[in-house]
Amino acid sequence: MDFTPSARSAKYRDKVAEFIATEVAPTEADYLRTLHQAEDPWVVLPLVDELKAKARERGLWNFFLPKSYSEATGEGAGLSNVDYAPLAERMGRHVLGPEVFNCNAPDTGNAEVLIHYGSEQQRQRWLRPLLDGEIRSAFCMTEPEVASSDATNMAATVVPDGDDVVLNGRKWFSTGIGHPRCEFVIFMGLTDPDAHRHQRHTMVLVPKDTPGVSVERMLPVFGFYDEPYGHGEVTFDNVRVPRENVIAGLGKGFEIAQGRLGPGRIHHCMRFIGLAERALELAITRAMDRTAFGKPLVNLGGNRERIARARIAINQARLQVLHTAWLLDTHGPFGALSELSQIKASVPGMAEQVIDMAIQLHGGGGLTNDFPLAGAYAGARSLRMADGPDEVHLGVISRIELAPYKERAERS
Structure with a gap:
């Protein structure tokens, strides 16, 4: 390795x-x-x-x-x-x-969906301009009326109707929906409630200007709207699109989601290591430049130890992400299920703690937009729920960890 x-x-x-x-x-x-x-x-x-x-x-x-x-x-x-x-x-x-x-994101994940699962027609219409940077996209999966940490709760529907499919439902935290160049969304909904729980849902490409698609509001995250991308609440009211817009076929939504979310999760974690590095740099610069009680801040109140622990945490996270990346390269996403959940549960929390320490060393200024730390903190905290909350990933890790012991107990 x-x-x-x-x-x-x-x-x-x-x-x-x-x-x-x-x-x-x-x-x-x-x-x-x-x-x-x-x-x-x-x-x-x-x-x-x-x-x-x-x-x-x-x-x-x-x-x-x-x-x-x-x-x-x-x-x-x-x-x-x-x-x-x-x-x-x-x-x-x-x-x-x-x-x-x-x-x-979310264009990278949506592009990978089209690369791995899209038809040639879908790639020409949507992937090509996405890769050329001409348009943007959004991903509509999470819903306000159900506990979306369990995606099988999804209430929005994708119903076949002749040569079309008809979409109904309400989504929120649809990242990227506010961008003026957002041209399409990938919508996930329930198609067959009687099928196997992982074969009930379907993903569909929906042009944003399709009749019945309405962006009801943009959602703040700790007061930040993340312009010009944003996280929106979107309603789909009898939205009709051609059946050719279905990705990979009816009932393939969960299969696609698993293929999409693996790379998306690791890319988020890679970027947040960089964000934590920048926060640490800002913290050290501030602590060495500012003086209180006759000493530089770096020499007060255990700040040296906080800086040291931040360095240890960032380096540990980087190695864990690289190990997961190596497993993805050598074994594919299903050979790194536990490790993907591990970094998703650990890296945003690490970044959150490092950024919080940097905010503390900046005093009141760290809470303002004069520095990038408040926005960075909001992003790190929200990532602990994006692509699944910590608890879901911890559940995956523990299930994989316990499986051999359960098998051993059943054999004995």
Whole structure:
């Protein structure tokens, strides 16, 4: 097991780091200030398109694409999960990082769904402009009326009707729905309540402007709306789309979800290690620059130990994510079920604690938008529920851990 970046990965890592240092980091504060002061913040500022054009021109584009797809099509960088990890970590340090390289969620996960499960027609219509950065997308799975931690509770429906399917239901926390370039959503709903519990649901591609699709409101997360992407509550009222928009076939929703969520979870964790690294850097800089009671903050109240423990926690998390990435590369998602749940349960919590420590060292300023820490904390805390709450992942881990003991007891 060797986590040394390949030559290809190291080359792109350095190029990404340089681009972020020279093009993204110097413009981020002005970008956020302009966006938040705009009368309508649900817009794409010119800077974003300028940065994306520069990144694509330099070949820094679509790094997330599966290695097999890159090798077959010549698109992307042809990186394994282990190779992608250091790039995603650097992107995660800044709000605009994933966006400018066309590696932002939920588009990455939706693109992988189309790559692995979409028809040729679906890929041409939706995947092609997504990979070109021309459009954006959203994923509609979570529902407000049921405990969505158990996806089999899903009440929204996908009902076949001749050459069409008809969708009804209410979704929320549909990430990306507020973006002005969001052109389609992937909707998951119940098709056959009498089928096996993992063969009841269906995923459908739905153009956002289809009659009956209504964005009711954008949802704040600790007061942050995450413009211009956002997390929306969306209703589907007798939404009719062609049956050809069904992905992979009726009843395939859970199969697709398992294939989609594995890479999505690890990509989130890669980025949040970068966010935790940036928070630690900000904390150390603040603690060394500020003085209280005649001493630098770094020498007060156990702050050195807090910094040391943050370094240990980040390094542990990075190694755990790399191990999971290696398992995905060598054994596929079903060979890393426990490990994917482990990082999903541990990495956001680690980032949350490191960011919280950094906020404390910034005093009142850490609670404001003068620093990126409050928004980072909201993101880390919310990720502990996105893609499944901690408790669900702990349940998966314990079930896998206990299985051999249960089998042994049954044999004896």
